[in-house]
Amino acid sequence: MACADVDMDIHGDNEDPHRAGWREPPRIQQYQASEFVPEKEGPLHNLLQKQPAVLGSLQMVSGLLSVGVGLILAVTQDMEESFFTLFRVSLLTGALFIIAGIVSNLLFKCPRLLPVSIMVNCGSIIMAVIACCLISVDLSNWNPGNDQHMRMELLVLFVLVLEVLLSATLCFWFFQEKRAKSP
Template structure:
């Protein structure tokens, strides 16, 4: 460990005495003559909107979607609905988890901007296909089936609506930033 023997007292070298009286010391202040703006990092304007928060919401809604899909798959035969046959909930949920992770990584790796835009756009397309499949299931609903399964499909529709709205906002922000970056 380094050690130094340095006198830490304040010594006034400008002690000026005028006929036995001490002069007042000259006080000097620093004043900037030119304002230098802070250096903005890459994607500064986008990061002010906090896309990581929406990415985290995407991950949570993706986990909820996967959970609904697992419960639905455990309580219903696979051939009874398109929802369970195509594993709609698990597929859309896993894609939204990936989109949320990529959106969160954007802060650390700004080069992922185009990947984020592509993944979120793909999530919107998959979610619309999932909504179509669930809508067909609900239109062909057999009254003999249990009512809680229909309610779970409606819950999945609500979760998909949330996921699509999150991805749409993120796609708008990412495309706006990408256009500004290319100019």
Template sequence: MTCTSVDMDIHRADEQSVRSGRREPPSVQYYRASEMVPDDKGLLHDLLQKQPAVLGSLQISSGLLSVGVGIIFSLAQEMNESLFTLFRVSHLTGVLFIIAGGLSNLLFKYPGLLPVSYVANCGCIVVAAVAACLIIVDLSDWNPAYEQYLRVELLELCVLGLELILSTILCFWFSREKSSKSL
């Protein structure tokens, strides 16, 4: 083992005045900031605090559910039995919502995708509204022979309602962010 002799005492300038015989009060120094430095906020900081990725993940999961319902309907029904199957409503809305949800999730890493994500979510609103109208027309002109599909179409209508709400919230947030950047 090595041994060393190091002076561990605290040396102060005030000790010199005590040694000379004078008693002066110790000098106290305070730190005072001369200028306030604002926090460095990144791009889309206020928007990203609202967690749009969570809503984007919900969009992806509801899109996957829509695609699954569409696959079930396309396998179980004839093409001319309903408008829902004829126009492949759930396939179209599902894929569109998966894309829009993915874009909302990518905003953390790529803030430049904000306009693209805004347009995709506005497109989702339009497509979901048209799809909901087609499902409502299908339900109003329902054939009792296809009673087993009624609940699944109602489920798809509820999923479309959820997708409409999610896209509306995201579009509102994105438009506020775009307007605050233009000021």
């Protein structure tokens, strides 16, 4: 290995480090940038500033709640009692919202998934609206003997409304980003 004895101190113009009797403390000079170089903005920069992954995570959690309630109702309720259990509404919508949440979270790593995320979120909204209609029909035929099941369907209805709001917000952001990127 090569070795050199080089003075690495930064010295000013009027300073002589070898001068005898030097009394004032040495000044430290440092580099300061005179102009900031802006960072290169990646794809979907404006969209990712809104943090769609947070809403995607909420979609996944509400989808898991829907699947859980759907499993409980599928085990405890007869198939003919309601449209909700007959068509496995909660399981289907929960699975769709879990997938939509995963795709929304993956946008940070794979910006090419934007069209897929738009389609999945729009499909989830359509399925949730159909599910809300089926639950509304079940709730209109409220049977006093099924209070627990009807309350659970009401819970799923509120979760579906939350999921629709989340997906609608994401779709709005995605359409804005797609419109901004198109020539």
